[in-house]
Amino acid sequence: MPDQPNYLRRLGLIMGGFLGGFTLILVFGWNLIFYPNSGDPWLIWALRRLPVVVGAFCILGAFLLLRQPVQNDPGVPEDDLDNMDGA
DSSP states (O other), rough: OOSSOHHHHHHHHHHHHHHHHHHHHHHHHHHHOOOTTTTTTTHHHHHHHHEEEEEEEEHHHHHHHHHSSHHHHHHHHSHHHHHTOOH
């Protein structure tokens, strides 16, 4: 249904961004700590740090997606959304 928000897909993107980003940062960050290879040419030096940067962007994207407002469900009448406290 294209007019309804897909909450499960959004939750999957957020969780995937956090999990994938933290995994990239942890695995490749520790790899850089244990095997620094400081004498690499600049291109290899940049490519070895690329997964850490991609992981940081995944986490940033997950936080940005988490901060976006959630759309109202079109199947719920508007007066029920305004009267959520039961009054």
